[in-house]
Amino acid sequence: MGLRERLVRFAAERPRSFVVATPGGAGARLVVEEELRRRGWRAVASPVGADVLVVCGEPGAELAQAIEVVWADVPGPRARVQVAAGVRREAVARALDGAAAELADVPRQWADAAERVAAGPWTPDDSGDEMSGHGGGHGGHEQGGHAAHGDMGGDGDGGHEHHMGAPGGVAMAERADDRDGLKLDVLHVPLGPVLSDWPAGLRVSLTLQGDVVQDAEVGVLGGAGDGVVEWGGLAVAHLDSIGRLLAVAGWAAAAERARILRDDVRAGVDRRVEVERFARQVGRSRTLRWMIRGLGVIDRAAVERYGLTGVAARYPGDVADRLAGRFVEARKALGGGADVELDDPAALLRVLPSLLVGAELAAARLIVASLDPDLAREPVHG
Amino acid sequence: MLPWSIGVVWFNAMEVVAWVSVWMVGWGTNSAFPLVGGYRFLAQGLAYELPHMFALITVALGAESLDFGEIARAQDGLWFVVWMPVAFLVYLLSVLAMAFWGPFGHPVGHDLAGGAVLELAGPDRLVFEAGRYALLVVASAAAVPLFLGGGAGPLLPGWAWALVKTYLVLALLVWVRHRLPVIRMDRFMTAAWVVLIPATLVQMLVVGIVVLG
Structure with missing residues (x-):
């Protein structure tokens, strides 16, 4: 074997994956995440750092466009995997093996690279680009009740977060008064729909000054499937949400633990004691409490006003309260507790902008992760 | 020829270049998330740099020198870590912060999909990450002459002890990497200025009195 083949094989052995979930594709995502962990392949948070793009479930038309934009951001060598919503582990393993082989296929990667070079760099006035469909949604938008921001409408940039204005004709950020009465640049930055540890299909169009959210609009990009998710029990869903919140909070070890417990519970292993111990460990973390308390407070009045149900309604308070609440519910579900009322995703979307x-961008992500709406149960709008 | 007699000042000055580098990487990619990541690092710098400088000054005061070699020799018999524990802890914290490592990794945070480095791929990312690892290793190595008695130790030669001690400090920092939630500066800033700065000042006062007395 030549040196080059050895190097290629070595490089393609443990590729980094960027996992995209679609509404209704959560079951597939769980299988994919478990298989990735079993192989020791790392999931990364950015498509730019990834070798393999894994799409879980069937995206709807608009979400598929967004995924195309993300795919264009994956640097070569690259490979793409699409798994169906109800996929089994063997099929995922085969698809990932295929991706690894594709990465090691030098002529194929050369051809892909040549094609991309021929297509030229991305430009804002490229009519064939999917970006225009996204950015256009923000054109001239003005929100009632935010009179101070009246002069910021008509921005031309936006679109996917990876392209806040490439060189060549993109409009400059406009300015508006901020909360302290200073003139500050206004950026329109969409969070999602393709973002790691983010509710599948959710797009929050943010108006930012610095990293402070001035305005938020919520939209849903649907999946093409039937929207039925096989979670394999309420405890699995809660542990998944817990893992996601801990990952967004930057506590990688605890997030990983939550996911291992989630997959064990899903496989039918009795993990009541471990979940209990894990809940205590997370509850003891002063750093975590210091970082998440006081964020995204939902009081009882808000529960009434927005018609909230589920965790957000039963555990009113901040992000920390909802995290503790999820642990309580997960343990109850593991103990064979009675069925409880599920979150109403539509109500969560109503309360989200307020x-x-x-909030700052980091806090905004923690707030969304603490609510974690399952949009498979939500009809598409926006 | 580097002015070794002011080695500590050099170390501090060069380490601040990291601020510029990370911010320029975040700003230069012309993308919202990296920009926010770059600014996060500036805020982090405001939080850690003053306690970090006071920790370094405390050491220089204790050794009555700014030369790393002199500082290491001044610890003959009693390592600075023993009678300057606050300065040592603050130094370790600031190493994590300057290499935006583990709990201080918010500038390249998961919530920003990689923050300042989000858009870097291929060789760009390699250079950036190599620089970051180098920063972590150099700052760990600097802890050895500053607090851990330099090459002092039984049996082994000095260079071997310096390597072993560097390795131990580095191992501690790597171990802590994923084991704490990320620390956000909007909350940490208060602690840095209200707790860490006074704590390092008191430590410096104690060292100053001992040196004079």
């Missing part, structure tokens, strides 16, 4: 305005 929680995000005034």
